Amino acid sequence: MAEEVKKKRLTDIGPHDYNEYLSPVIKNNYGKWAYHEILDPGTMVHVAESGDKLYTVRMGSPRLVSGSFVRDICDIADKYCGGHLRFTTRNNVEFLIEDEKNVEPLKKDLEKMGYNVGGIGNIVANIVHTQGWVHCHTSASDASGVVKSVMDELYEYFVEDKLPSKVRIAFACCLNMCGSVSSSDIAIVGTHRKPPRIDAERLRNLCEIPSTIAACPTNSIRPDTVDGKPGVKVNEETCVFCGSCYTVCPAMPIANAENDGLSIWVGGKVSNARTKPTFSKLAIPFIPNDPPRWPGVVNAVKTILNEYKKGAEPGERVGEWIDRIGWPRFFKITGFPFTKYHIDDFRLGETTMNYSSHARL
Amino acid sequence: MGKKHQTPLLDELKKGKWISFVREIERAAEKSERTEDLLGQVEESYHDKVNHWKHGGMAGVKGYGAGMVGRFSEYPDKYPGIKECHSMRIIPSAGFFYNSDFLRKLADISEKHAGGLLNFHGATGNIQILGMSQAEAEDVFQAVAELGFDLGGSGSDLRTPSCCAGQARCEFANFDTMKICRHLTEEYLDELHRPAFNYKFKFKFSGCANDCVASAARSDLAFIGTWKDKIKINQEEVKNYKKKFNVQKYVLDKCPTKCMWFEGENLVIDDENCVKCMHCINELPKALKAGDERGCSILIGAKAPLVTGPRMGMMLVPFYDVNEDAKNDYEWIKSLISNMWEFWDEYGVSRERIGELIGRVGLNTFLEGIGLEPIPEMVEHPRSNPFIKFTEDEEE
Numbered sequence: 001m002a003e004e005v006k007k008k009r010l011t012d013i014g015p016h017d018y019n020e021y022l023s024p025v026i027k028n029n030y031g032k033w034a035y036h037e038i039l040d041p042g043t044m045v046h047v048a049e050s051g052d053k054l055y056t057v058r059m060g061s062p063r064l065v066s067g068s069f070v071r072d073i074c075d076i077a078d079k080y081c082g083g084h085l086r087f088t089t090r091n092n093v094e095f096l097i098e099d100e101k102n103v104e105p106l107k108k109d110l111e112k113m114g115y116n117v118g119g120i121g122n123i124v125a126n127i128v129h130t131q132g133w134v135h136c137h138t139s140a141s142d143a144s145g146v147v148k149s150v151m152d153e154l155y156e157y158f159v160e161d162k163l164p165s166k167v168r169i170a171f172a173c174c175l176n177m178c179g180s181v182s183s184s185d186i187a188i189v190g191t192h193r194k195p196p197r198i199d200a201e202r203l204r205n206l207c208e209i210p211s212t213i214a215a216c217p218t219n220s221i222r223p224d225t226v227d228g229k230p231g232v233k234v235n236e237e238t239c240v241f242c243g244s245c246y247t248v249c250p251a252m253p254i255a256n257a258e259n260d261g262l263s264i265w266v267g268g269k270v271s272n273a274r275t276k277p278t279f280s281k282l283a284i285p286f287i288p289n290d291p292p293r294w295p296g297v298v299n300a301v302k303t304i305l306n307e308y309k310k311g312a313e314p315g316e317r318v319g320e321w322i323d324r325i326g327w328p329r330f331f332k333i334t335g336f337p338f339t340k341y342h343i344d345d346f347r348l349g350e351t352t353m354n355y356s357s358h359a360r361l
Numbered sequence: 362m363g364k365k366h367q368t369p370l371l372d373e374l375k376k377g378k379w380i381s382f383v384r385e386i387e388r389a390a391e392k393s394e395r396t397e398d399l400l401g402q403v404e405e406s407y408h409d410k411v412n413h414w415k416h417g418g419m420a421g422v423k424g425y426g427a428g429m430v431g432r433f434s435e436y437p438d439k440y441p442g443i444k445e446c447h448s449m450r451i452i453p454s455a456g457f458f459y460n461s462d463f464l465r466k467l468a469d470i471s472e473k474h475a476g477g478l479l480n481f482h483g484a485t486g487n488i489q490i491l492g493m494s495q496a497e498a499e500d501v502f503q504a505v506a507e508l509g510f511d512l513g514g515s516g517s518d519l520r521t522p523s524c525c526a527g528q529a530r531c532e533f534a535n536f537d538t539m540k541i542c543r544h545l546t547e548e549y550l551d552e553l554h555r556p557a558f559n560y561k562f563k564f565k566f567s568g569c570a571n572d573c574v575a576s577a578a579r580s581d582l583a584f585i586g587t588w589k590d591k592i593k594i595n596q597e598e599v600k601n602y603k604k605k606f607n608v609q610k611y612v613l614d615k616c617p618t619k620c621m622w623f624e625g626e627n628l629v630i631d632d633e634n635c636v637k638c639m640h641c642i643n644e645l646p647k648a649l650k651a652g653d654e655r656g657c658s659i660l661i662g663a664k665a666p667l668v669t670g671p672r673m674g675m676m677l678v679p680f681y682d683v684n685e686d687a688k689n690d691y692e693w694i695k696s697l698i699s700n701m702w703e704f705w706d707e708y709g710v711s712r713e714r715i716g717e718l719i720g721r722v723g724l725n726t727f728l729e730g731i732g733l734e735p736i737p738e739m740v741e742h743p744r745s746n747p748f749i750k751f752t753e754d755e756e757e
C-alpha cells in the first residue's frame with residue numbers, strides 16, 4: 001500500500017462542457033433554427049435556416065429510473081441517434097435524430113420495449129413530481145404512486161392531441177412544494193390536518209428554539225417552560241398544519257395516517273403567452289390518502305379535465321378558461337363543493353374578495 | 362429468485378399503460394440487492410399511509426458543505442439495505458444533453474456503489490443517484506468526477522442553475538441560455554459547494570416568455586428572453602395561416618394589448634405596445650419572428666409558500682443586453698448579483714429568501730441597496746394608498 005501513488009482527489013471541477021454532447025446537426029445550426037413542426041404527439045421536426053432538419057421523438061419517463069432503464073435508452077440512442085439524447089424540463093426523454101428514416105423504427109422499438117411515446121402538443125405532459133414516501137421525511141403522501149395512478153388514467157391525453165391547450169399537472173408531497181405546483185394547470189399537493197406532536201425531551205437536545213419559532217407562518221409557536229426547562233408550545237387554534245416546524249425541528253413530527261391526504265389546485269401557469277403567469281388556486285381542500293390507486297384524486301383530476309375539454313376554447317389554458325366562465329360556474333359544473341376553506345384568510349388574503357357588483361347570475 | 366418482501370399494494374402499480382416506477386425499483390433491485398429493502402419499506406408506507414424515514418440526517422463529501430441529502434430508514438433492522446439511503450446531486454449538462462457513453466457509465470456507478478436508482482432529473486435540475494451510504498460517498502463522488510461531473514447544490518447555498526434547451530434546438534430563443542447557465546455555474550462554484558447564504562438561491566434561464574424551465578415560479582433570479590425591436594412579419598406565410606384557421610379570433614383577438622390588426626391583407630403590429638408575450642409567435646411560427654435586438658428580462662424573488670406565502674418573480678430589469686455582456690464575460694450581471702448577495706447577507710435573516718427580504722424591507726430599500734433606479738415596468742400599477750414616506754432629499 002505504502003508505495004502506491006495516491007491518486008489526486010478531484011474537486012471543484014464545475015459543470016461539464018455541454019458542447020461535447022451536442023450532435024453535429026445541433027452544433028452546426030446552434031442559434032440558427034428557422035421553425036419547427038409537430039408531426040404527431042410523439043414527434044417534432046426542427047428546420048434550420050440552412051435547411052438541415054432535426055427530428056425529436058419524446059418518450060415518457062417515471063423520473064425515478066433504474067440503471068437498466070438508462071441502458072435501454074442508451075441502446076436506442078446508439079442504434080438511431082449516434083448516441084445522442086436529452087431529457088426535458090418535465091423529465092421526459094428526447095431522442096435526437098438526423099435521418100428521417102430512423103424515426104418510425106425508433107418509435108416501434110420503444111413501443112415494443114413498453115415505453116410511452118408522446119407528450120408534445122395539446123396534451124397532458126409528464127407530471128412534475130417529488131420524493132414522497134420513497135425518499136422524504138416530511139411527505140404527507142406518495143409522489144410516484146399518485147403520479148402513476150393519474151397518468152394511467154389520463155394515458156390517452158399523453159399519446160393523443162385532444163385538448164384545447166397543453167395541460168401541466170404537478171405534484172408535491174408537502175407544502176414545501178418542491179417543483180412547480182404553485183403555478184400549474186392542475187396541482188396535487190400533500191396536506192396535513194393535525195398540528196405537530198411535541199416531544200419535549202428530544203426537542204431540548206435536537207432543536208434550535210428560535211429558528212423553530214421563526215419557521216412558523218402563522219406565529220403559532222411560542223417559547224414555553226416544560227418541567228422547568230426550555231421548550232415550545234403550539235397554539236392549535238392558529239396552526240395551519242404546514243409542517244414547516246418539523247422541517248427545522250425533528251421533535252415536532254406531523255405525519256398522521258388518518259388525517260394526511262391531498263388537496264387539488266387549478267388554474268396556474270408560468271408562460272407569459274397572452275395572460276401573465278398566475279398561481280394555482282384551491283379547488284378541493286382535502287382528499288384522503290387511498291393507496292395504491294388514489295381513486296378520489298384520479299376522479300377529481302379527470303372531472304376537471306373533462307369539463308375543461310368540453311368548455312374551453314382552442315388555445316385557452318385551464319386558468320384562462322376559468323377566468324372566462326367564472327369560479328361559481330367552475331364549482332357548479334365540476335360538482336366540487338365550495339367551502340369555507342376556499343376563502344383566503346392568510347395575511348393579506350382579503351385582496352382575493354370580489355370588490356364589485358360583478359356576478360354571473 | 363424469491364422476493365425478499367411481499368408487496369401486494371405496490372404490485373398494483375405495475376399494471377396500467379404508464380411506465381411503472383415500481384418496475385424500475387424492481388429492476389434496480391436485480392442489480393443492487395439492497396434496493397429490495399426500499400421496496401419493502403415503501404410497501405409498508407403504502408400500508409400505514411405515512412413515510413418511514415427518520416428526520417433529516419447528514420451526509421456529504423470532504424471539502425463540500427453541499428451536494429448530498431442524508432436519509433436514514435426508521436426501521437434499520439427490518440430494512441438493513443436502506444439503513445442509510447442518501448442521495449447525491451450531480452450538476453447536469455446544460456440543456457440536459459448527454460451521450461450514451463456517459464449515461465451508461467453513470468448507470469454502472471449507481472449499481473456498483475448505490476441502490477441502482479437515479480432521478481433524471483430533480484426539480485432543480487440535478488441528476489440524482491439514490492441509495493448510498495456515507496462510506497460509499499467518496500467513491501461515488503470520485504467516480505463521477507472522473508467522468509467530468511461535479512456535485513450540485515443543497516442547503517443554504519447557490520443551487521444548481523438550469524436552463525431551457527434554448528438556441529440548441531428552439532427557434533424562439535433570444536439568447537444563449539446554455540452558455541450563460543454554464544458560465545455562471547462555473548463562476549459561483551464556491552457559493553454552490555460551500556453554503557454561506559441565509560438560505561437557498563436559485564438561477565434559471567429561459568430563452569423566451571414561454572418560460573419552459575418555469576423560471577418565473579421556481580428561481581430567485583429568473584432570466585427570460587425578450588427583444589426590443591419589431592417583430593418580423595412574413596406576409597405570405599400569414600396568408601397561408603389565414604387559409605388554415607381563424608387568425609383574427611385566435612391570434613389577434615387574444616393579443617393582450619390588442620396591438621395587432623389587418624390593413625387590407627397585411628398584418629400590422631404596433632410594436633411599441635407589444636409586451637413580447639409570445640402568443641402570436643407561438644401560433645404563427647412560420648410567419649412571425651422576434652426582432653434582432655435580443656436579450657432578456659430579469660425577474661426576482663420567486664419562491665414556494667413557506668414561510669410568508671408563495672411569490673412569482675417580479676420584474677427587476679426589463680432588458681438586459683446579455684449578448685453584449687457575454688462579450689465581457691458577463692461582467693454587468695455578475696456585479697448586479699454580487700450587490701444583491703451583499704445586501705441579502707447584510708439585511709436578511711436566517712432562512713429568509715431574497716423575495717421575502719424584499720417584501721419585508723420594501724422594494725425601494727432593496728433597489729437603493731443594489732444600485733438600480735425605480736422604473737414603471739416594476740409595478741402592475743402605482744400605489745393607491747397615501748401613506749407615503751417622503752425622504753429628506755425631496756424637501757428642498
Ligand code: HEM
Pocket residue numbers: 036087088089090091092119125126166168271273456524525526527530531532533571572573574643
Ligand atoms: C410552440 C412553441 C414552443 C416551442 C418551440 C417550445 C419549445 C420547447 C422545448 C424545446 C422544450 C423542451 C425544453 C427543455 O427541456 O429545455 C419545451 C418544453 C416546455 N415548454 Fe415549450 N415551447 C413552445 C411553446 C410553449 C408554450 C406556449 C408553453 C406554455 C404555455 C410552453 C411550456 C413548456 C413547458 C412547461 C415545457 C416543459 C415540457 C417538458 O419538459 O416536457 N412551451 N418547449
Ligand code: HEM
Pocket residue numbers: 131135136137138176177178179180247430450482483484485486487513514521579664665667
Ligand atoms: C425536507 C427536506 C427536503 C427534501 C428531501 C427536499 C427534496 C427536494 C429535491 C430532491 C428537490 C429537487 C432537487 C434538485 O433537483 O436538486 C427539491 C427541490 C425543491 N425544493 Fe425541496 N426538499 C426539502 C425541503 C424543502 C424545503 C424546506 C423547501 C421550501 C421551503 C423546499 C422547496 C423546494 C423547491 C421550491 C424545489 C424546486 C425548485 C425547482 O423547481 O427548481 N424543499 N427538493
Ligand code: SF4
Pocket residue numbers: 130131132136137138139140172173174175176177178
Ligand atoms: S414536497 Fe415536501 S415531502 Fe415532497 S420532497 Fe419536497 S420537502 Fe419532501
Ligand code: SF4
Pocket residue numbers: 195196215216217218219220221234238239240241242243244245246254
Ligand atoms: S405546522 Fe406550521 S402552522 Fe403549525 S405550528 Fe408548525 S409551523 Fe406553525
Ligand code: SF4
Pocket residue numbers: 525526527531532533534535567568569570571572573574586
Ligand atoms: S423557453 Fe422559449 S426559447 Fe426556451 S425552449 Fe421554451 S420556447 Fe424555446
Ligand code: SF4
Pocket residue numbers: 274615616617618619620621630634635636637638639640641642
Ligand atoms: S407578442 Fe404578444 S403582445 Fe406582442 S403582438 Fe404578439 S400577441 Fe401581442
